[in-house]
Amino acid sequence: MAEPYLCPNCKTNRSRFNLIQQVVTPVKIDSKSGDVLEQYQNNEEGPLHMPYRGPELRVQCATCGLIEDERMFIKRAQQQ
Template sequence: MKPYLCPNCKTNRSRFNRIKQVATSIKLDPRSGEVISECNPDQLAVYHVDYRGPEYKVQCGACGSIEDERAFLSYAENNPMA
């Protein structure tokens, strides 16, 4: 694992919440909003795009900001410790 640095508060390098993204594909009733069905990725209809977002989100344990993991990695890489 590589170092993180919060791109929001710009000071926290040690306290984070790592949030694993688990997508569930669903089909809703357009009138009631009720879930009609859940689908596995191999069962998706042709017009239903599979989730393509990041695997992890990260929350800063100091300021509470939530961003994609790559934002914390990139900010740490571009602002190394002195």
């Protein structure tokens, strides 16, 4: 279900936003060169690799440029 947004920073924008979908790629890199040594698939990261637990979607206000979690924009709209 769609929810209305209101920018928590500029407090005027209700209609112009950039939706940023975060795509997680778990990798192991070489500590000296920075080259990717291994790219993990299907939650096979191993015991020393914590899985990503952040939001899948972030929102950017197309008026002031603030980037935050979607819930921040939704909560601000609910307060008004």
